[in-house]
Amino acid sequence: MECFECGKDAVIYLPYTNKNLCKKHFVKMFEKRFRKTVREFNFIKKNDIVVVGLSGGKDSTVLLHLLASLRKDLPFKLKALTIDEGIKNYRPKTMKVAKKEAKKLNVPLTILSFKKEAGKTLDEIFKKKKELPCSYCGVIRRYLLNKGSKKLKATKLAIGHNLDDVAQTVLMNVMRNEPLRLVRYNEPLIQDKKFIPRIRPLMRTPEKEIAVYAMLKGIDITHIPCPYAEFAFRQDIRRVLNELEEKYPGNKFRIANSFISMQKWMKEGLKNEKFELDYCPQCKEPSSEGKCMYCSMMEKLG
């Protein structure tokens, strides 16, 4: 198959544009889209301290590479933070990649572990609770990412959320009837110095293209699934969206674009509402009401 742009051998087919692209033109398009997203949402300003939540999976590893390259044109500090959830046969492999890639790019890496910070690994939590490990993992990981970023004096926390994640998050929050979660996606309703703003520079990039980019650029990625992924609601949504995408190419882009448009209107509609922030009486971190999710979970786990 020939590249739509130059006629050379194509490496990827983009169904949403019905075009085949070669390595050179795919990489060019991919990097341009990343930079355009950073500008569109004003994600990074000069002299920011950006901490990447680096799991060592393909999304965050590619994000680290793209941000490291962006520093040539925009001066900002780049650091990486890895959370070790304690998942046997999975996390040690991705952590090895995280350490290797951070070292290669000369980006300082900090590692926080569930075991040290929360007293239990995710494997131990699952053994004890035998229920929804992803809920525990999500809350504890977010808490530690925020805590770690603050310690590193971050002004932004960059995470590897891609287009697929955005489309999944939109559907999940609609299906769970949680519209406020959608409104605050990318930008919290209440600014607080204890919340490090999260940025998602890959939010307009399909997940599959991140894998292809990594392979073409020789970025080390692991092809192993999280053993707990099957328990997640997100996994069902992922499957449905990927089936729909085959029938209706461009579906994920349209969901994300609709969401971004609607979010502006929702924010406009809420501008006179007063949202108050509470602080957890135990850990003193911001909380929507009383004790935070993290402390409540820690209590449940005993």
Next chain:
Amino acid sequence: MLLILDDKKKKMDFKGTASQLLKKLKIRREEVVIKINDKLAPETTEVNGKDKVEIIKVVFGG
């Protein structure tokens, strides 16, 4: 055609595009990348009897 899927090798008779092969194997296109004769290739590529086709899962979750 030599098919490699999940590190397992298998010989099979198939004629068509890589995309049609994925459909036959009930594999979602959005979750894999294809290598034909060790090179990344679009799913629109025709596969013939002498080809080595590797299907690599890249979308897992987690």
